[in-house]
Amino acid sequence: MTYSFEAVRWLMLTAIGIYAWFVGRQSASGAELLELRTRITTLEAQMAQVPSQQQLHELVATVERMRGSIEAVGARIEPLAHSVNRVEDYLLHKK
Structure with a gap:
């Protein structure tokens, strides 16, 4: 009987150790x-x-507004560029 208790104790100790x-x-x-x-x-x-999602949306909106402003300025400068080209051609060929 003592032998089996001793063996069970060693088995339990080994299992706990593992x-x-x-x-x-x-x-x-x-x-x-x-x-x-x-x-x-x-x-x-x-x-x-x-930045938060709201800040990114505000940034995108600002960039879109700036793009629109730049396109408007470009549309205003284009006729002026044609006029300057005509004056340049006149000055190069007539004088």
Whole structure:
């Protein structure tokens, strides 16, 4: 009877040891946790610098307004450029 209790005790101790070794191997160490926390903190700081969706929509609207203004200025300059070309041709060929 003592022999079987001793064997069961060694089997249980061995099973607990193997389980502890397996769990300890899979758990993250303190250094890994510190590294992950540092990476997450850095990522959060970088994401705080990213503009929001509303700010991006405002930027797109502003760029579209500027594009319209530039096209309007271009349309006004085009006839002026034709006039300058005509004056240049006149000056080059008549004098």
